[in-house]
Amino acid sequence: MSTRGGIAAATGTEALTTELPVGRSTGWWGMVMFVATEATLFACLLGSYFYLRFQHGGSWPPGDISKPKLLVPLVMTGVLLPSSLPVVWAEHGIRKGQRWRLRAGLAATLVMGATFLILQASEYADKLREFTITTNAYGSLFFVITGFHGLHVLVGLTMISWLLAASLRGGSFGAHRHDRVRNAAIYWHFVDVVWAAILFTIYLSPRL
Amino acid sequence: MSTTAAPAPGASRQDLTLLEEHWGERPSLRSWFSTVDHKRIGRRYLVTAGLFFFLAGVSALTMRTQLARPESRLLSPQEYNQLFTMHGTAMIFLFATPMLFGFGNFLVPLMIGSRDMAFPKLNAFGYWVFLLAGLFMWVSLPFGAAPNAGWFAYVPLTERVNTPGLHLDVYSLGLLFLGIATTAASINFIVTALKLRAPGMSLNRVPLFVWAIVATAFMVIFALPALNLDNAMLFLDRRFGTHFFDPGAAGNVLLWQHLFWIFGHPDVYIIVMPALGIVSAVLPAFTRRGVVGYPLIVLAIVTIAIISFGVWVHHMFATGLPRLSYSFFSAASSIITIPSGIQIFAWLATMALGRLVLKVPLLYLIGFIVTFVLGGFTGAMFALTAFDQQVTDSYFVVAHFHYVLIGGAVFPMLAGIYYWLPKITGRMYHEGLGRWAFWLVFAGMHVTFFPMHLYGLFGMPRRVYTYRSEPGWDAWNLVSTIGSYLLAIGLLLVLIGVVHAIRRGRPAPPDPWGGDSLEWSTESPPKPYNFPVLPEVHSLHPTWDEPSRESMGAGATEDRILAEGRRTLFTSELDGRRERVVEMPEASLQPLVLALALLVFFTTMLFAWYPVAIAAVVVVAATIGVWLWPPRRPERELGVST
Amino acid sequence: MPVDTRRDVTTRSRSELWRRRLLPVVLLGGGLALAGCSGGAPSALNPAGSGAGRVANLWWLLFWISIAVFVEVMAVLAWALLFRRRRDARVRHGQPLRFVTIAGAGIPLVILVTVYAIGLRDLAALGDGPDPGAPTIEVTGHKWWWEVRVQGGAGATANELHIPVGEKVRVRLRTADVLHSFWVPQLMPKTDLIAGEVRETWLHADRAGSYRGQCAEYCGTQHAHMAFLVVAEPRQDFDAWVARLAAPAAAPQTDAQRRGQAAFVQGSCAGCHTIRGTGANGRIGPDLSDVGSRWSIGAGAVPNDGGHLGGWIANPQTVKPGNYMPPQPVDPGQLPDLIAYLRSLK
Ligand code: HEA
Numbered sequence A: 001m002s003t004r005g006g007i008a009a010a011t012g013t014e015a016l017t018t019e020l021p022v023g024r025s026t027g028w029w030g031m032v033m034f035v036a037t038e039a040t041l042f043a044c045l046l047g048s049y050f051y052l053r054f055q056h057g058g059s060w061p062p063g064d065i066s067k068p069k070l071l072v073p074l075v076m077t078g079v080l081l082p083s084s085l086p087v088v089w090a091e092h093g094i095r096k097g098q099r100w101r102l103r104a105g106l107a108a109t110l111v112m113g114a115t116f117l118i119l120q121a122s123e124y125a126d127k128l129r130e131f132t133i134t135t136n137a138y139g140s141l142f143f144v145i146t147g148f149h150g151l152h153v154l155v156g157l158t159m160i161s162w163l164l165a166a167s168l169r170g171g172s173f174g175a176h177r178h179d180r181v182r183n184a185a186i187y188w189h190f191v192d193v194v195w196a197a198i199l200f201t202i203y204l205s206p207r208l
Numbered sequence B: 001m002s003t004t005a006a007p008a009p010g011a012s013r014q015d016l017t018l019l020e021e022h023w024g025e026r027p028s029l030r031s032w033f034s035t036v037d038h039k040r041i042g043r044r045y046l047v048t049a050g051l052f053f054f055l056a057g058v059s060a061l062t063m064r065t066q067l068a069r070p071e072s073r074l075l076s077p078q079e080y081n082q083l084f085t086m087h088g089t090a091m092i093f094l095f096a097t098p099m100l101f102g103f104g105n106f107l108v109p110l111m112i113g114s115r116d117m118a119f120p121k122l123n124a125f126g127y128w129v130f131l132l133a134g135l136f137m138w139v140s141l142p143f144g145a146a147p148n149a150g151w152f153a154y155v156p157l158t159e160r161v162n163t164p165g166l167h168l169d170v171y172s173l174g175l176l177f178l179g180i181a182t183t184a185a186s187i188n189f190i191v192t193a194l195k196l197r198a199p200g201m202s203l204n205r206v207p208l209f210v211w212a213i214v215a216t217a218f219m220v221i222f223a224l225p226a227l228n229l230d231n232a233m234l235f236l237d238r239r240f241g242t243h244f245f246d247p248g249a250a251g252n253v254l255l256w257q258h259l260f261w262i263f264g265h266p267d268v269y270i271i272v273m274p275a276l277g278i279v280s281a282v283l284p285a286f287t288r289r290g291v292v293g294y295p296l297i298v299l300a301i302v303t304i305a306i307i308s309f310g311v312w313v314h315h316m317f318a319t320g321l322p323r324l325s326y327s328f329f330s331a332a333s334s335i336i337t338i339p340s341g342i343q344i345f346a347w348l349a350t351m352a353l354g355r356l357v358l359k360v361p362l363l364y365l366i367g368f369i370v371t372f373v374l375g376g377f378t379g380a381m382f383a384l385t386a387f388d389q390q391v392t393d394s395y396f397v398v399a400h401f402h403y404v405l406i407g408g409a410v411f412p413m414l415a416g417i418y419y420w421l422p423k424i425t426g427r428m429y430h431e432g433l434g435r436w437a438f439w440l441v442f443a444g445m446h447v448t449f450f451p452m453h454l455y456g457l458f459g460m461p462r463r464v465y466t467y468r469s470e471p472g473w474d475a476w477n478l479v480s481t482i483g484s485y486l487l488a489i490g491l492l493l494v495l496i497g498v499v500h501a502i503r504r505g506r507p508a509p510p511d512p513w514g515g516d517s518l519e520w521s522t523e524s525p526p527k528p529y530n531f532p533v534l535p536e537v538h539s540l541h542p543t544w545d546e547p548s549r550e551s552m553g554a555g556a557t558e559d560r561i562l563a564e565g566r567r568t569l570f571t572s573e574l575d576g577r578r579e580r581v582v583e584m585p586e587a588s589l590q591p592l593v594l595a596l597a598l599l600v601f602f603t604t605m606l607f608a609w610y611p612v613a614i615a616a617v618v619v620v621a622a623t624i625g626v627w628l629w630p631p632r633r634p635e636r637e638l639g640v641s642t
Numbered sequence C: 001m002p003v004d005t006r007r008d009v010t011t012r013s014r015s016e017l018w019r020r021r022l023l024p025v026v027l028l029g030g031g032l033a034l035a036g037c038s039g040g041a042p043s044a045l046n047p048a049g050s051g052a053g054r055v056a057n058l059w060w061l062l063f064w065i066s067i068a069v070f071v072e073v074m075a076v077l078a079w080a081l082l083f084r085r086r087r088d089a090r091v092r093h094g095q096p097l098r099f100v101t102i103a104g105a106g107i108p109l110v111i112l113v114t115v116y117a118i119g120l121r122d123l124a125a126l127g128d129g130p131d132p133g134a135p136t137i138e139v140t141g142h143k144w145w146w147e148v149r150v151q152g153g154a155g156a157t158a159n160e161l162h163i164p165v166g167e168k169v170r171v172r173l174r175t176a177d178v179l180h181s182f183w184v185p186q187l188m189p190k191t192d193l194i195a196g197e198v199r200e201t202w203l204h205a206d207r208a209g210s211y212r213g214q215c216a217e218y219c220g221t222q223h224a225h226m227a228f229l230v231v232a233e234p235r236q237d238f239d240a241w242v243a244r245l246a247a248p249a250a251a252p253q254t255d256a257q258r259r260g261q262a263a264f265v266q267g268s269c270a271g272c273h274t275i276r277g278t279g280a281n282g283r284i285g286p287d288l289s290d291v292g293s294r295w296s297i298g299a300g301a302v303p304n305d306g307g308h309l310g311g312w313i314a315n316p317q318t319v320k321p322g323n324y325m326p327p328q329p330v331d332p333g334q335l336p337d338l339i340a341y342l343r344s345l346k
């Protein structure tokens, strides 16, 4: 709806000169604030993990659950963390007006993110044989923390596909117009970084 | 009273017509649902929060009627428990914060000299979510399924084994739903205040009210996630059998309390902070000078916002945590009184140096000081763990928080209502009626809540639906009940005053009080575009200062009129340097659609119709996708190298 | 008032009460001083032991400081209202930052540091529990009544616990379900009962008497009726109480009582209640072995007399709506016998 009014104004004489990006955009600030509040949410979630662990006292993980194995999660990390690079590359590309880089970069990220989710599914299949979300608080924490992160990956991937679709449709992004690319990229980097914290909390910390 | 004449039209007739064309809304059903005008949305926030205040207040009157005499049988325990829970929950979540956000919505763009909020559609969306979440919670009451475990819903009472039924699902889902609105509004406030200030409004010229709203918004960003997580875990425990709070399966019941109060304590400042901002905004007009110690007050606001995250354990002083941690949280809770003290004495100094104009808004400010200071003192007493362990969960605490909530938040709101009524409605209120209302509200408040200190000390616990006769309880409870009726009559007079002003009030001039901030340089009520000419700010009190006022007058430069399209200005975050002209979005039904889809999601989650819930999520995602879909533009304009 | 006034030695004479009550009302208007003598109410300002006594002293200190600072604030306010309202009052544009920092930060800081130190001392004193050898009473919170046992003892009672005057007694707190809070305003501030954990507090009374306690953490429907009584008595009486808790319940003496016992043991009651020395071993409801001597029925819901007992057995839900004792299918003919029997259990 904003589009129709937008076109007239955006093609007006002043548009090109006045709307070249100067300073941070409101969208950028909005996304940063959103990521800040989401990051706090993850901090609370991981904080709850440690709280329950240290209040529990006994062995951790509790019950008959064994310490988490590292192979799959490390592979997952190996897939997810580098997936930020194509986004960066894509973003730099579109800043120069190179649409192909945007498309290629987003596509690469999409593949890596999807691989991550598939690996996570296999990890779940493995874990579910040992414990479920209702086994005890550890099971609840494990599945809720990783599941919530997986959900974020899914949202991130939706954003990336959405960008890709918009970009494929033709004239959406360019050297002067790439706010949305930048904002989605911020979100994706965030999803990445959070995984590192989760890897540490869920998989590494029980071995410390 | 008017000190400044109508805003000199720096814009030409033709500009005004253009502005009207781009910003004006023809009244229609569609425009009612699709508007993104921050003033209309702000008004709706005020009215809706007022409605929830009314419902929560009537709940309180019913409770007080039950408590008037010992062993009264007016209400069953089940009814009472739902009423007090809905009273507390609604007052905190559906009245106090939204009411202040309503002021913020209406005023922030006006005070910083902008034409709208940074994200007008998000703003509309936030309002719809607030409205729907509020109704979602209240509708459960007539069905006897309202939340019934107190506003902080401690586990394990709230687990399914102890409280079956929908009660606590309504609570957790309702608050999660509402949280979306609060977060959206907070992000919007921050970005608006950072980017949309008029040129020249560097950080040291930002009105105190805006500072307060921004600090509040930051607190929401960092505090609300704890509550959301808590409620999500509660819902999972109840519905899907997780064990976060189950000590029998490695869970812990105190986890709930920690997370709740990590949110809950900042939340009480989230409520009081914008209200204190109102105090700072109203005072100059009635003391004829600026508030003393602007930098000190800004510092106080920022310190409170930070320290408030380090005191939450003072709500858990009786849970038997280690003494060392109590000593720490006790110290932090004591220290947090200092910035409040600074603000109180800054206002007192302002009054002592200025010339007092004793109109209704100032009366409420005086009522605020008297009441808030008393409530603050009892707060400072609780900060001492030993004392708190004696009075916590007694009526003494109920007295404390009504003193700070009513004295600290409701009185400033009432001051604000009278002060900005001319701006919001374009009409003046009736001074005599306003005075009557004030005295009734003030007396009613103290008659109701002062005795609670007494029977709290006399050993009366809170949250009891009835009590057996004890000397010192019966009579004072009756006094409280009588006081609450007085208070209600006073508030009714406030309401009548508002309605009377809208219906019969004298038309208000643009600046009836000689206020110091930019909203008074607009018409009453402001035009849809707020400012024909975007001001250029030269001081902290732009309407009192000649160059700032002249910047909106004749000879204004074209680049601040921006009549071609819905446009306003971006400036730099710190020093308010002009950056660029931006196009603002137009009215849209998307916010409403998105909010309704979320309502479907939360309702179906409540009733466990999960397939529909998943469908709702798809609608949500699709709506957002369409909402943000980038407009198609020519290659040249995008800057694509081919 | 269900508190058994016969035992309540703290109750003062009526005339003394009035004199003590009226005078301060006149003096302080608000009636705050009334606080000191709220008659038989379980008032924190009428302490009877070292725990509450300390806090009461702390309160009065805080009270007077608050009055002083409040007067300071009101003085400035009054001054402004008196002298700054005239139309010709000249507005001064100074920035008295020194005044603001001294009054708003400096003076409060001094006050806060002082009371913080005193408060810490009192907190330490409250944490200073009894000797390892002191008697220990185990209290378990249930929705909505208190189970009371003496550590090492076999039997239990409900909603009433005894302590020897002048001695510190350890109280160990557990909950069977949700959170509750153990509060005896005249003796000791609160300690919450936390699910999955054990908490400890102590009681000390420096004069004999019965002190009302109450659950202070909201625990659901009948949180209002979850009161208990602490009876502080001479050491030998306390010892007798401990012995009584270990012994079987009194045997029935009259025919009515014998019939009552039979009805109780063979009826539904025994499924939930224990009476020591009989076949009734239920563990859902309170142990009734000494129910005849209790100060109330239903944890403060109604006084303990024949009429109320009959009403309770006939339908506990009208007496204490929502509590966990369902209405019992008692033959009306048996009711007097049941009452007679239960009242004989002292
Ligand atoms: C608007 C809301 C608001 C505000 C502003 C405050 C302000 C304060 N509150 Fe309050 N509080 C609540 C809302 C609020 N509170 C609520 C809702 C609860 C109960 C929740 C529940 O259980 O349901 C609660 C409960 C509560 C508790 C827990 C009580 C208990 O449950 O046992 C404590 C404990 O420390 C506390 C402390 C404080 C302190 C130290 C301040 C300070 O910020 C006060 C500072 C102000 C002043 C002190 C006055 C001005 C200062 C001067 C004039 C200078 C001189 C001052 C001194 C020398 C001290 N509050």
Ligand code: HEA
Pocket: B047, B050, B051, B053, B054, B055, B056, B057, B058, B060, B061, B063, B064, B084, B085, B087, B088, B089, B091, B092, B095, B096, B149, B150, B151, B152, B398, B402, B405, B406, B409, B410, B448, B462, B463, B464, B465, B484, B487, B488, B491, B492, B494, B495
């Ligand atoms: C902002 C917060 C706020 C406000 C304003 C109030 C206002 C009132 N509160 Fe309450 N209260 C709480 C927050 C608040 N409260 C909280 C958080 C709790 C704790 C809950 C819990 O334990 O979980 C509580 C608990 C609480 C209790 C303790 C219950 C218990 O422990 O058992 C009592 C008892 O008397 C009480 C009474 C009142 C009364 C009589 C008012 C009166 O001031 C109400 C007066 C208002 C009206 C009568 C409405 C009439 C309005 C109009 C006629 C027109 C207005 C409309 C417009 C201006 C548009 N409140």
Ligand code: CUA
Pocket: C141, C144, C179, C180, C181, C215, C216, C217, C218, C219, C220, C223, C224, C226
């Ligand atoms: Cu037990 Cu309240």
Ligand SMILES: [Cu+2]
Pocket: B264, B265, B268, B311, B312, B314, B315
């Ligand atoms: Cu607090």
